Amino acid sequence: xxxxxxxxxxxxxxxxxxxxxxxxxxxxxxxxxxxxxxxxxxxxxxxxxxxxxxxxxxxxxxxxxxxxxxxxxxxxxxxxxxxxxxxxxxxxxxxxxxxxxxxxxxxxxxxxxxxxxxxxxx
Amino acid sequence: xxxxxxxxxxxxxxxxxxxxxxxxxxxxxxxxxxxxxxxxxxxxxxxxxxxxxxxxxxxxxxxxxxxxxxxxxxxxxxxxxxxxxxxxxxxxxxxxxxxxxxxxxxxxxxx
Numbered sequence: 001x002x003x004x005x006x007x008x009x010x011x012x013x014x015x016x017x018x019x020x021x022x023x024x025x026x027x028x029x030x031x032x033x034x035x036x037x038x039x040x041x042x043x044x045x046x047x048x049x050x051x052x053x054x055x056x057x058x059x060x061x062x063x064x065x066x067x068x069x070x071x072x073x074x075x076x077x078x079x080x081x082x083x084x085x086x087x088x089x090x091x092x093x094x095x096x097x098x099x100x101x102x103x104x105x106x107x108x109x110x111x112x113x114x115x116x117x118x119x120x121x122x
Numbered sequence: 123x124x125x126x127x128x129x130x131x132x133x134x135x136x137x138x139x140x141x142x143x144x145x146x147x148x149x150x151x152x153x154x155x156x157x158x159x160x161x162x163x164x165x166x167x168x169x170x171x172x173x174x175x176x177x178x179x180x181x182x183x184x185x186x187x188x189x190x191x192x193x194x195x196x197x198x199x200x201x202x203x204x205x206x207x208x209x210x211x212x213x214x215x216x217x218x219x220x221x222x223x224x225x226x227x228x229x230x231x232x233x
Contacts, residue, residue: 037168037224045160045168045211047223059219095167106156107213107223110179112167 002026002111004096009116012086020116022079022096027111029077033104036070036081038092039115048094049081050104057103064090086120093117126151126212126225133231139200142228144212145193149221152193156215159188159197162227163208171210172197199230207232 036048097109134140159172172188
């Protein structure tokens with residue numbers, strides 16, 4: 001079964017850091033681009049970051065650029081999101097998603113995890 | 123950041139057909155055939171329904187179809203069913219990283 005399982009969310013104070021993980025199974029992780037997408041409570045989807053199959057191409061939404069870092073480890077079939085200098089507006093459910101292609105620029109996400117909740121509050 | 127524009131809500135009765143629009147610019151929807159549509163039920167993860175304007179992933183009902191004209195893409199759901207009630211989001215390849223990836227979402231109500 002193709003599956004993505006996120007972890008690492010929680011309650012954190014503004015200015016602090018958090019690292020999200022996404023464990024992939026059931027497909028050849030190395031072949032596909034991956035994304036992080038978030039959804040603030042009661043709001044729509046916001047693309048956060050994408051990484052190509054070989055980590056050669058990476059991009060971020062302007063709202064997180066310079067604060068968040070995406071990475072992947074094919075040996076561990078895992079995707080990561082290092083979030084620094086967190087702000088209250090980063091509070092959201094964070095989804096990990098697989099792309100159908102090796103490049104993420106077409107934003108076609110065919111497999112999604114159930115998400116991990118990040119709450120930034122003092 | 124420019125956004126893909128979707129109607130906030132649409133509604134229809136069981137058995138009817140509805141269409142959800144997604145309006146962008148020549149830098150995204152109009153310039154490329156890489157529009158996707160996602161369905162999201164409350165409390166659930168999104169599900170890919172249409173990609174590359176008109177293609178359905180395996181397992182998605184053929185009641186769902188996609189099209190594009192100029193800078194506007196459309197998702198049509200025919201034979202509306204109660205289970206179709208959900209939020210729908212469009213996304214598009216875009217030529218500038220300053221443009222948002224997803225539309226604002228459309229809430230579909232089945233009357």
